[in-house]
Amino acid sequence: AQSVSQxxxxxxxxxxxxLELGCNYSYGGTVNLFWYVQYPxxxxxxxxKYFSGDPLVKGIKGFEAEFIKSKFSFNLRKPSxxxxxxxxxxxxxxxxxxxxxxxxxxxxxxxx
Amino acid sequence: DGGITQSPKYLFRKEGQNVTLSCEQNxxxxxxxxxxxxxxQGLRLIYYSQIVNDFQKGDIAEGYSVSxxxxxxxxxxxxxxxxxxxxxxxxxxxxxxQNEQFFGPGTRLTVL
Numbered sequence: 001a002q003s004v005s006q007x008x009x010x011x012x013x014x015x016x017x018x019l020e021l022g023c024n025y026s027y028g029g030t031v032n033l034f035w036y037v038q039y040p041x042x043x044x045x046x047x048x049k050y051f052s053g054d055p056l057v058k059g060i061k062g063f064e065a066e067f068i069k070s071k072f073s074f075n076l077r078k079p080s081x082x083x084x085x086x087x088x089x090x091x092x093x094x095x096x097x098x099x100x101x102x103x104x105x106x107x108x109x110x111x112x
Numbered sequence: 113d114g115g116i117t118q119s120p121k122y123l124f125r126k127e128g129q130n131v132t133l134s135c136e137q138n139x140x141x142x143x144x145x146x147x148x149x150x151x152x153q154g155l156r157l158i159y160y161s162q163i164v165n166d167f168q169k170g171d172i173a174e175g176y177s178v179s180x181x182x183x184x185x186x187x188x189x190x191x192x193x194x195x196x197x198x199x200x201x202x203x204x205x206x207x208x209x210q211n212e213q214f215f216g217p218g219t220r221l222t223v224l
Contacts, residue, residue: 004154009152032210032211034212036215042217043116043215043216043217043218044202044204044215045215046212046213046214049212090154090155094209094210096210097209097210098160098162098168098209099157099160099170099209100209100210100213102147102154102155102156103154104152104153104154105152105154
């Protein structure tokens with residue numbers, strides 16, 4: 001069965017530290033890839049997406065993600081996290097069908 | 113402003129009662145979805161609809177029902193047959209089934 005795995009349920013970082021959230025999926029064909037973010041008390045919203053082309057995609061608020069097809073990965077990165085980045089992050093994969101599969105989420109805590 | 117609205121924000125229900133959650137979008141999107149979000153489990157698809165008057169079961173449809181009589185509306189009924197209905201319910205829409213989804217603010221249902 002197709003699945004999406006996020007490496008950590010919780011991540012705790014200090015402000016200005018670099019962030020990398022892992023995401024792996026199990027599907028060998030063409031995929032559309034997404035990262036969504038859910039800030040406390042706010043709607044789930046799109047952070048960035050990859051459909052085709054340059055595997056390094058940039059999103060809002062300084063986030064970027066790299067699609068590595070050989071590793072079935074789509075890791076999310078940010079060079080320097082801010083207190084306002086504290087949120088829950090979801091990786092999602094669409095394999096061309098009706099369903100987008102979401103990972104379990106990674107909750108980011110940022111220490112001042 | 114275009115977006116998705118869900119109502120109510122909080123809902124309390126007694127065991128044995130059916131309850132309907134509202135979802136309305138003014139984005140002119142064809143596809144709409146209902147997800148259930150439980151801690152540590154990500155988003156699980158309950159039902160989706162690709163066009164008006166058509167909807168399909170997702171992974172966890174048992175105990176739920178939907179209708180899609182209008183393009184902008186996709187209400188979800190949580191029936192008494194749902195064994196564990198207490199959860200956070202998210203409605204979403206997209207241009208097509210493979211595109212990024214736009215989410216509503218959610219409804220938190222508690223069964224007393």
